[in-house]
Amino acid sequence: MKKRLGGLLIVFSVPLLTLGFVAGQNSTARSAAYVPPRASDGHPDVSGFWQALNTAPSFDIEDHAARVGVPAGYGVVEGGALPYQESALEKKRANFNKRLTDDTVPKCFLPGVPRITYMPFPFQIIQTFPSKRGDPEFGLDRDLGIVISYEYLDAVRYIHTNGRPHPGHGDRWMGDSRAHWEGDTLVVDVTEFNEEPWFDASGNFHSDALHVIERYTRTGPDTLKYEATIEDPKVFTRPWKMTIPLYRRQEPQLRLLEYYCHAYREEDRLRSVK
Amino acid sequence: MKVRMVGWIVAPAAVMVAMGIWGPSGRVAGQSADIPQSRAWLLGPIPEGTGNVPSHSGCPGEPKLLRPCAQEKANQFDPPRTPDGKPNFQGMWARTNGTGTDSRSAFILEEHEGNRAEQVPAGKSLIVDPPDGLIPYQPWAKAKREEIMKTYIDQVSNCLPPGVPRHFLAPGIYQIVQSPGYVIFVLEHAGHTRIVPTDGRAHIGGKARLWQGDSVGHWEGNTLVVDTTNVNGQAFLSILPRDFTSANLHVVERYTLFDTDSIFFEATLEDPTVFTRPWTIAWGRTRMPGKNLELFEEACHEGNRSDTFSVPNLMFLGLDHSPKP
Numbered sequence: 001m002k003k004r005l006g007g008l009l010i011v012f013s014v015p016l017l018t019l020g021f022v023a024g025q026n027s028t029a030r031s032a033a034y035v036p037p038r039a040s041d042g043h044p045d046v047s048g049f050w051q052a053l054n055t056a057p058s059f060d061i062e063d064h065a066a067r068v069g070v071p072a073g074y075g076v077v078e079g080g081a082l083p084y085q086e087s088a089l090e091k092k093r094a095n096f097n098k099r100l101t102d103d104t105v106p107k108c109f110l111p112g113v114p115r116i117t118y119m120p121f122p123f124q125i126i127q128t129f130p131s132k133r134g135d136p137e138f139g140l141d142r143d144l145g146i147v148i149s150y151e152y153l154d155a156v157r158y159i160h161t162n163g164r165p166h167p168g169h170g171d172r173w174m175g176d177s178r179a180h181w182e183g184d185t186l187v188v189d190v191t192e193f194n195e196e197p198w199f200d201a202s203g204n205f206h207s208d209a210l211h212v213i214e215r216y217t218r219t220g221p222d223t224l225k226y227e228a229t230i231e232d233p234k235v236f237t238r239p240w241k242m243t244i245p246l247y248r249r250q251e252p253q254l255r256l257l258e259y260y261c262h263a264y265r266e267e268d269r270l271r272s273v274k
Numbered sequence: 275m276k277v278r279m280v281g282w283i284v285a286p287a288a289v290m291v292a293m294g295i296w297g298p299s300g301r302v303a304g305q306s307a308d309i310p311q312s313r314a315w316l317l318g319p320i321p322e323g324t325g326n327v328p329s330h331s332g333c334p335g336e337p338k339l340l341r342p343c344a345q346e347k348a349n350q351f352d353p354p355r356t357p358d359g360k361p362n363f364q365g366m367w368a369r370t371n372g373t374g375t376d377s378r379s380a381f382i383l384e385e386h387e388g389n390r391a392e393q394v395p396a397g398k399s400l401i402v403d404p405p406d407g408l409i410p411y412q413p414w415a416k417a418k419r420e421e422i423m424k425t426y427i428d429q430v431s432n433c434l435p436p437g438v439p440r441h442f443l444a445p446g447i448y449q450i451v452q453s454p455g456y457v458i459f460v461l462e463h464a465g466h467t468r469i470v471p472t473d474g475r476a477h478i479g480g481k482a483r484l485w486q487g488d489s490v491g492h493w494e495g496n497t498l499v500v501d502t503t504n505v506n507g508q509a510f511l512s513i514l515p516r517d518f519t520s521a522n523l524h525v526v527e528r529y530t531l532f533d534t535d536s537i538f539f540e541a542t543l544e545d546p547t548v549f550t551r552p553w554t555i556a557w558g559r560t561r562m563p564g565k566n567l568e569l570f571e572e573a574c575h576e577g578n579r580s581d582t583f584s585v586p587n588l589m590f591l592g593l594d595h596s597p598k599p
Contacts (some may be wrong), residue, residue: 040357040454047453109576124469126458128451129356129364136354136534137365139565144451147458149467154435156465158569172571196576253475258484262575263434 036184036218039127041161044184044218046146047127049249049256052118052226060202061242070201076118076242082204083237095203103203104196108261110155110173112197113190113212114228114242121152122249124256125216146179146186151256159188166191173197175212188214207234222248331536336398337556338407344530344538344558353496353531356452360472361496361531363450363457366567367559369443381513383555384408394514400443402540403554409517410550419515428513433574435466435485437509438502438525439541443557449569457491457498464574470500477503483521485509498529511543520547535561 036044056064056073062082066072084092095102105111111119126147131138145161159177166176166189175190190212198205215227224246231239333343353361381394385407388396399407411419430436436444447462459468470491477488488504507521527541540556543549 104576110573126451126453126456126469128453128458129358129362131364135362135364136561137362140365140561140563140567144449144460144569147451147460147467149458149469154464154466156460156467158460160568164566164568167568169570173573173576174571176571253471253473255471255478255488256469257478257482258486260434260485262432263485266432 034218034220041127041130041145043127043181043186045127046186046216046218046224047125049122049124049254050224050246051120051122051249052244053247054244055118055120057118057200057242057244058115058120059200061200061204062202064202076244078241078243083240085235085237088205088235092203092205095198095205097203099201099203103198103201105198105201108153108265110153110197112173112193112199113157113175113177114214114226114230115197115199116150116152116155116174117226117228117246118244119150119152121150121259122254122256123148123150123152149256152259153261154258159186168192170194170208175210182215184217186214186216188212188216190214205235206230206232209234219245222250224248331533331558331560333532333536333558335558337400338398338402338405340538340558341402341540341556344532344536348496348530348532348538351496351532354534358454360452360493361498362452363498363529363531363537364452365450366562367448367450367537368562369445369448369557369559382515383512383517389514392514400555400557401553402556403542404551410553412548412550415518415548419517422510422518423515426510426516428516429485429509430463430513433464433578435464435509436461437485437505437511438468438487438489439527439539439543439555440509440511441466441468441486442527442529442539442541442559447562447567447569448559460569462569462572464572470498472498477501480504483507487523487525494528496530498527500527500529501525502527518548519543519545522547 036046039045039047054074054076056071057076059070059073060075061077062075064070064073064075082092100106105115110116116123126149128144128147130145144158146159148157148159150156155174157174157177159179161179163180164178166178169176170192171194172192173194173196176192177188177190179186179188181187191210193206193208193210195206195208195210209232211231213229213231215225215229217225217227219225226244226246227241228244229239229241230236331344331347333340333347356362356364382397383400385399386394386397388394401407401409404410430444435441441459441461442448444461444463444466449460449462451458451460455471455473457470457472459470461467466486468486468489470489472491472493474492475490477490482488482504483506484504485506485508487502489500489502491498491500493499502525503523505519505521505523507519507523509519511517511519523543523545525541525543527539530538532538537559538556539558540554542552542554544552
């Protein structure tokens, strides 16, 4: 029995180890040398269909052992344990115990940022044609810049690149995203969250003071490095960071399909009633 | 500001009021203030040509009159272009429709009297073919429509997408953006986004059925043509009544700029399971005035406290409402 369990663990972790190793090599070796192609706005082309191969963080962003339905996995938090404030750590433990009822993702609610990035679904980054003086839309709409469309829940993020500040309304599931370029890296500043979504299915949480700084950097033809710095002075003692390699989906003529979670759940429920 | 909209009906109007582009004065984005909003025709009869189109376009708003007028103007119009040489549809677009200033009027596709209880103003038909302006239902389907109206609620009320071609009829804030090889239609309501590839690819396999269908586009001259199949047959075409299709629906949409600030739209719907012949609907969209408009997050299901999910007899999901082909 013991032997078989050990075998299972190896099956789960060897591919993850290998992937982590290869990805690490790629991002460090290539980010210095790789010159990404340019989009119509003159910036690196980050468009296309991307997905995280390591979905362990959607279960738990920290290193974790396996449990029912959850493979063991490497976390994505740099520097070890999450820097929770003492009271927050108690809440995290309580969340974990109530994770099956209190996590909002099983309710089909939007999973927030950065969690949506490591859900096991592809997403499409679209770099729109920039509006220029003389275009009919110039000055009327605020240049949308970049749109990220997620297959999961048909969620969408408008990544505004128009230089305007966050509007200050607060209370958003996916936050308000304002981006600029630092060299070849797309830097997205995300604030104005609500406190509903967790970082994972294990109760790691944030407050409405969450501030995420995402960095998207092309590291090769088919790889995109995703880094997120997390600040939340109500929950953590200091900022912390996660790094996740994203991979380009290779299928030709790929398109996003649909995952309308609440529709399928209701469908199942109705079938069971019938 | 809490953007937790419970209802589809309230949300767009509230947003528009908040943004100052729609209000009691009857002014709607894109409409010059000189078009009077007469409450007299709220319940009908409706004057010929009535519709909400930008006055500068010079075309009447009623779809059957708008269609030839817009087509003639489009033939003589060289549209602005994106860097890849395609017509530039980018921007915020307000809906125009066959009846006038009330955002609810386009919830009904056929010509109709006003309904005070439902707060729906009278409206002209959006159907330009057949000429009688009626949906060419097969007899069984027409009877089915009455039954559906009594039994099922609209999918959009439960934060599901409006489907095709209703997506382009949806009220509220609507933005079109383009990137190489794609035209992206962004509806603020529940973030329902349609991404249309324009590389002439084939449709996906027939077993994959989608609320929004599978849409592939191509350019015919200055017109964006979008071909949609693979729908799941569960998305109603309108809210009042619940016009419906089967999963065999095939839609061909055509988007054409006929001046810098006006889009003429038409869609031909073919579904031999439900209709006796293909039929075509048409309307316009006009560029929204105002400066620096920007889309917000509109979390819909997350804020849905209407408990409709606890009323199974009001739900259509998972139930078949058309015979199997």
